[in-house]
Amino acid sequence: MSKKDKVFTVKVRRDFCKGCGLCIEFCKKEVLAASPKLNRMGYNPAEAVNSKACIGCMMCTQICPDLAIEVYSE
Amino acid sequence: MELINKWPEYHKKDVVSHYCPGCGHGIVHRIVAELLEEMDLGKEAYLVCPAGCAVLAYLYLDFDIIESAHGRGTAIATGAKRANPNLFVISYQGDGDLSAIGTAETIHSANRGENISVIFINNAVYGMTGGQMAPTSLIGQSTMTSPAGRNPEVDGYPLHITDVVAQFPGVVYAERVSVSSPAGVKKTKKAIRTAFETQQEGLGYSIVEVLSPCPTNWKMDPVTACKWVDTDMAKEYKPGLLTDKREEKRKEKG
Amino acid sequence: MSGNHCIAEAAIRAGCKCYFGYPITPQNELGEYMAANMRKNGGVFLQSESETAAINMVIGAASTGARVMTSSSSPGVSLKQEGLSFLAGFEFPAVIVNMMRGGPGLGNIAPAQGDYFQSTRGGGHGDYRTPVLAPASVQELADLTVKAFELADKYRTPILLLGDGMMGQMKEPVVFPEPITDLPAKPWALKGRGDGPSRYQASLILDGLAMERHNWKLVRKYKEMAEQETLFELYKMDDADFAVVAYGTTARIAKGAINRARKEGLKVGLVRPITLFPFPDKVLQKVAQQVKNFLVFEMSTGQMVEDVRLALENERVVIDFHGRPGGIIPTPIEFSRVIHRYYRRM
Ligand SMILES: Cc1ncc(C[n+]2csc(CCOP(=O)(O)OP(=O)(O)O)c2C)c(N)n1
Ligand code: SF4
Ligand code: SF4
Ligand code: SF4
Ligand SMILES: [Mg+2]
Numbered sequence: 001m002s003k004k005d006k007v008f009t010v011k012v013r014r015d016f017c018k019g020c021g022l023c024i025e026f027c028k029k030e031v032l033a034a035s036p037k038l039n040r041m042g043y044n045p046a047e048a049v050n051s052k053a054c055i056g057c058m059m060c061t062q063i064c065p066d067l068a069i070e071v072y073s074e
Numbered sequence: 075m076e077l078i079n080k081w082p083e084y085h086k087k088d089v090v091s092h093y094c095p096g097c098g099h100g101i102v103h104r105i106v107a108e109l110l111e112e113m114d115l116g117k118e119a120y121l122v123c124p125a126g127c128a129v130l131a132y133l134y135l136d137f138d139i140i141e142s143a144h145g146r147g148t149a150i151a152t153g154a155k156r157a158n159p160n161l162f163v164i165s166y167q168g169d170g171d172l173s174a175i176g177t178a179e180t181i182h183s184a185n186r187g188e189n190i191s192v193i194f195i196n197n198a199v200y201g202m203t204g205g206q207m208a209p210t211s212l213i214g215q216s217t218m219t220s221p222a223g224r225n226p227e228v229d230g231y232p233l234h235i236t237d238v239v240a241q242f243p244g245v246v247y248a249e250r251v252s253v254s255s256p257a258g259v260k261k262t263k264k265a266i267r268t269a270f271e272t273q274q275e276g277l278g279y280s281i282v283e284v285l286s287p288c289p290t291n292w293k294m295d296p297v298t299a300c301k302w303v304d305t306d307m308a309k310e311y312k313p314g315l316l317t318d319k320r321e322e323k324r325k326e327k328g
Numbered sequence: 329m330s331g332n333h334c335i336a337e338a339a340i341r342a343g344c345k346c347y348f349g350y351p352i353t354p355q356n357e358l359g360e361y362m363a364a365n366m367r368k369n370g371g372v373f374l375q376s377e378s379e380t381a382a383i384n385m386v387i388g389a390a391s392t393g394a395r396v397m398t399s400s401s402s403p404g405v406s407l408k409q410e411g412l413s414f415l416a417g418f419e420f421p422a423v424i425v426n427m428m429r430g431g432p433g434l435g436n437i438a439p440a441q442g443d444y445f446q447s448t449r450g451g452g453h454g455d456y457r458t459p460v461l462a463p464a465s466v467q468e469l470a471d472l473t474v475k476a477f478e479l480a481d482k483y484r485t486p487i488l489l490l491g492d493g494m495m496g497q498m499k500e501p502v503v504f505p506e507p508i509t510d511l512p513a514k515p516w517a518l519k520g521r522g523d524g525p526s527r528y529q530a531s532l533i534l535d536g537l538a539m540e541r542h543n544w545k546l547v548r549k550y551k552e553m554a555e556q557e558t559l560f561e562l563y564k565m566d567d568a569d570f571a572v573v574a575y576g577t578t579a580r581i582a583k584g585a586i587n588r589a590r591k592e593g594l595k596v597g598l599v600r601p602i603t604l605f606p607f608p609d610k611v612l613q614k615v616a617q618q619v620k621n622f623l624v625f626e627m628s629t630g631q632m633v634e635d636v637r638l639a640l641e642n643e644r645v646v647i648d649f650h651g652r653p654g655g656i657i658p659t660p661i662e663f664s665r666v667i668h669r670y671y672r673r674m
Contacts, residue, residue, distance in 0.1 A: 009075060043095065056078065063101070065100030066090070067104055071077075072075040116521070138519070138521050139527075139529075149384030149388065150384050152374070152381075153348065153391075156346060156385070157345060161392065178381065181377075
């Protein structure tokens with residue numbers, strides 16, 4: 001199965017995210033957005049709002065300083 | 075469902091670091107952990123962490139770590155590597171640490187060609203102590219101790235220490251990279267991999283300077299901080315290869 | 329063999345694997361001996377860029393479990409103080425030699441004892457002490473060098489071997505111990521995590537209570553050392569009614585002076601502290617039951633005399649002091665005159 005046919009799921013570990021917004025900035029597919037709800041640390045964490053659009057490019061996980069993003073493939 | 079970005083074995087799990095949102099230290103920590111796993115070096119790894127924001131790196135990285143007095147990282151690394159050459163020795167240092175208070179140790183460990191790998195986090199500021207001017211601060215950069223902007227007439231000029239040591243015959247590999255974009259992160263990982271390979275092969279000193287955002291002390295949001303790395307910092311400190319003498323060294327060693 | 333060479337040879341026999349140092353008179357022969365001999369046996373000799381670097385190399389080597397030494401003289405030992413503080417905090421064993429010279433500042437290169445405070449009070453920043461051994465003969469330089477390595481490992485602490493320029497140059501016959509091969513295991517050392525859990529050696533202890541616990545832990549260690557490891561020599565004290573207190577070179581001079589004074593009928597003896605920290609205060613207190621007049625003799629303006637006063641603060645005794653700082657070496661004749669002067673006043 002080529003990457004194109006794969007389905008990706010993006011999960012942000014809410015309570016490990018510091019809401020820096022870098023993943024949101026660098027995701028070209030607009031999969032991620034800031035959650036309006038604060039997490040345990042008081043940040044607005046990123047969340048996957050459009051997981052379906054994810055192409056598994058891993059730009060978000062590369063730039064995330066806090067290992068807060070998990071990308072799954074099926 | 076299969077997790078693509080598996081958790082790096084040599085990074086502690088489920089700890090939240092003390093780093094500010096968008097700080098480059100976290101990215102470089104992850105890269106180090108990933109590489110030690112990919113290169114199967116974690117079991118003999120020995121990292122010296124500095125006085126600086128990375129002082130608590132041992133809370134996040136899961137291999138043997140020692141803390142250093144401010145600036146003395148490469149002296150400790152030298153002692154450890156000489157005493158036990160089987161260790162895989164990394165000195166992780168900030169720009170104040172490596173290019174101000176630790177300049178002598180930096181220059182001389184490099185000049186001796188110690189077989190160690192140095193990771194140099196250049197964020198153009200003293201992060202830990204609250205954003206004072208560093209030797210690396212840019213001209214005009216406003217910091218807590220250069221509130222009107224760094225003025226070369228009284229504050230001197232940005233110090234390019236990696237360019238200096240890259241000239242030394244003992245410095246086998248030196249590269250400048252940045253972690254301000256996913257592409258930069260990839261290049262950083264590749265450069266640190268090369269540095270690690272240099273040590274693994276026993277060729278001598280390797281150093282990777284990482285231009286790294288410090289949003290807090292730059293008083294910028296993380297996205298703007300990354301842009302500032304690419305525009306302003308990268309103009310002063312041009313990313314790229316500074317030296318690669320691996321072929322030469324291999325020939326020398328036969 | 330000269331004192332400096334003797335320390336180096338004894339260190340090698342004690343299993344010292346690494347030596348890091350920076351040249352400074354009057355202890356250069358020590359490093360030179362190491363340069364000539366360390367690498368032959370697979371050891372490490374490295375001339376560092378400064379004493380600061382040397383002591384940090386010591387930290388690195390000690391962290392891996394190796395027996396390690398550095399040596400210097402007064403100005404260089406000042407530069408090592410930051411590292412000594414870290415060694416004490418880390419609880420890393422290491423041996424640091426100081427062949428004292430005149431000071432402050434560059435001072436001169438003649439023998440002196442002006443670093444007593446720096447040596448025994450910790451020297452660097454923070455709440456710690458450095459155990460100090462003060463030899464007074466070439467044989468003792470050898471024996472105490474070996475002892476320094478043993479104590480360092482046993483108590484996991486840096487140990488200072490405190491001599492002076494005269495001792496380094498002194499030539500006397502010496503019997504070395506057989507090389508020590510089975511060194512103590514160091515399960516705490518950083519050797520790479522291997523298949524076990526990772527370890528770290530932290531110096532920053534942000535939690536106040538944890539820092540306090542660490543401080544008291546160090547104190548308990550020093551107390552144990554005071555009980556177990558205090559060393560001293562009593563010379564002609566059996567029938568003495570007057571005691572000189574001196575260490576190292578001044579103790580040697582004092583012995584000569586005491587011998588002269590004895591010939592002239594003065595009942596003088598010597599209390600020679602061999603460990604300066606822990607200080608042999610119990611011994612002095614015991615002596616104070618027999619002797620009421622003490623004369624402390626140092627090549628300084630008066631440093632150890634404060635420890636003597638502290639040791640005897642509850643005794644009804646007279647404590648006098650005679651000092652020659654600045655690199656002046658008093659002669660036995662000169663000092664025997666001083667003894668006479670104070671003895672007569674008794
Ligand atoms: C001898 C000494 N002087 C000063 C300090 C205070 N200090 C701790 S970290 C630091 C600067 C750190 O800046 P840098 O090396 O650039 O690291 P960053 O925090 O930016 O990553 C200073 C001045 C110290 N710990 N020790
Ligand atoms: S993997 Fe790529 S597309 Fe998917 S969320 Fe991350 S950056 Fe966006
Ligand atoms: S990059 Fe990481 S920490 Fe930053 S917002 Fe995204 S998930 Fe959160
Ligand atoms: S102060 Fe700067 S370098 Fe330190 S953790 Fe915060 S962002 Fe990172
Ligand atoms: Mg910095």
